[in-house]
Amino acid sequence: MRNSFLKSLLGLLLVLVLWLGLQPSTALAVSSEQRFVSEVWRIVSRAYLDETFNHQNWWLTRQRFLKQPMPDRAAAYQAAQEMLASLEDPYTRLLQPDQYRSLQTSTSGELTGVGLQITRDAEQKFLKVIAPIEGSPAAKADVQPRDRILAINGISTDTFTLDEAASQMRGPIGSQVNLRIGREEREFDITLVRDRITLNPVYADLRIQPDGKRIGYLRLSQFNANAADEIREAILLLEEQNAAGYILDLRNNPGGLLQAGIEITRLWLDQGTIVYTVNRQGILDSITAHGPALTDDPLVVLVNQGTASASEILAGALKDNGRAVLIGDVTFGKGLIQSLFDLSDGSGLAVTVAKYETPNHSDINKLGIQPNYKVPLEPIAREQVATAADTQYQAAIDILCASNTVLAEAP
Template sequence: MALWVAFGSFCFPAAALTNEQKLVSQAWRIVNRTYLDDTFNHQNWAQLRQKALKTRLNDSQTAYEAIQNMLKTLDDPFTRFLDPRQYRSLQVNTSGELTGVGLQIALNPETGKLEVVTPIAGSPAEKAGIQPRDRIIKIENTLTENITLDKAASLMRGTIGTAVSLVIERDGTSPKEISIIRDRITLNPVIAKLQKDRDLDIGYIRLTQFNANAPTELARAISELKEKGADSYILDLRNNPGGLLQAGIEVARLWLDSGIVVYTVNRQGIQGNFESFGPALTKDPLAVLVNQGTASASEILAGALQDNKRATLVGEKTFGKGLIQSLFELSDGSGLAVTIAKYETPNHRDINKLGITPDKVISSGEPIKIDRVATSDDVQYQAAVELLQSTVNSEQLAVKS
């Protein structure tokens, strides 16, 4: 006896489903089971499956398009389909190692253009002279107009020793073609140094993303700076787009003796929470730099430190991404990133599309070169230094009295 599977008012024998139909059905089931909004953007989700399976699916590409069309109806830019190459690239990126040119990129929300957030320290891109806010006009023969971040990243990654051509546009200059040789990029997301400023020994730490290496590398940086005599810290989360939720939680725990780090809320409204149990690696004064590029796991960390009164936030309102995605692999090696929950700060602030307002709002002013970050040219950094100086002076007076 044949087993039949019903789709709406249509029935298909299970054995008769093509591989392409099975792939579409698998993607539909994952979203149906896990997606945060159980109204699916106020539409009949089952009817969409029926419509997709009635479409002629001749090959993988048409199946992928059918899945993408289903996901578009959710109106959620963070729930998206990843072809096998994109899925592997995302896994590599979060694992902390890849082969490519070493650029962090973003789409400018106003212009839609592909821009450089920052080159990774020591990467081929940095050595080639690429700077933050450079616009990438073309990658090889592909124009970047309307390109996705995943597509752009996959075009720049490749075999070690191979070349990739980028056409770069910079304010005040004509577009320039640059050939870069790909190399292995170890994604150490931490840049740390001891800086003497206004009688303070400041442990400056810039965290560029939350990959699997972030908690370990940041813990190492704090310990080394303590040994060098740091008496206060500045944690720079500007233009940090986020990454792994667990990495954000573990980094928060490095700074907190106790307290809630973050609440999560799923589609049933059930709340979970992650706590810090200490001890913190340091109790010295801490200022955190944030801006409009501070997003996702960065906002989890900033919110945890602000609500627990562990740090003073300085800079601009953050991006406002309060949604959590999970990755699911499909049967052919492609995958889905699906919004499965939202998060709230320890004070139950829902910051999605709202962002986190710093304790001290300071505009960044004119863009500065990467080598001038955390210097006298960096107005947000200087504001953080002033706050730390005031805090340290107050603590010293309290001890004397």
């Protein structure tokens, strides 16, 4: 009996040893494409804001996509993109190597294309313009925030990812791209000529009013790597010119680097909370100003529906801290924060890792920031922006010229 038991036990051990011995060769059977999809899955599993992963079993999602045939890297990209699409978050996305390099360029240098910042409406599933880049072919053609992009070169955008749409609009200088635009109840086509998009984010000058008041006008078009330094230099120069008040124009500014938004906010605030961030565990963190500000002169900020993301962090911080009056229209409403992760093959992965709240704990995602004074703006030509024909700009001038104490009285 004892010998029979020992033989059975040894048999089981032998089977176990043989099974374990097979494991290395089984592991080798996992392809590099499957490892790539697993790499994407693992980063999202660790970092994504919504720990329910859009109310799905994220592990089973991984298993389902790993079973798909992946003969090459293109198939792996497709599987990873479909896996990410199940989250229904347009901001969490795979950036193939050329797309990733282009994104890195757009926050630090220059690019070629039509100059549109876009998003995908999560509910209605269409591509939507956040804002055109100032001076770009799209801006010159009067493409507007919240326009819908229905087709690119005759191809419907229904199934395009953000990066596929962006890739379709990029191309050699001088080449053309046709966009089918939806605006309110009408549709129309425009043809744009691709050009070099110079990402010079700051325009500034001194505006002397009829009563002699000296007002510094600053227009910030994007939060790239140069933005904070350029705004700092512009403020210091205007201070030397004895500016007595400021207009900061954030209209059609689609955002960019979060850190640039924080650094620019600190140029205006001595102290106070800039933004709260909330991660997947619901843990609240805060980013604060630690002064001194470059100036304490009165400040008015111009905003509209194209004011998004880092622009909204800046506008919300200045409004909630009582540092500025906001004039214009309700902002875009992007209250989510993404981090970029490098992948092993040179691709990148943008993942929504947190949401933010303004200093007054307002969650503005899909809601936007309400200006202190809502002032409509009829369509005007580009050369009329920040002139007497610009009703929002003129309202800012009127407020600054009326009183230096208006900031404390603003609703």
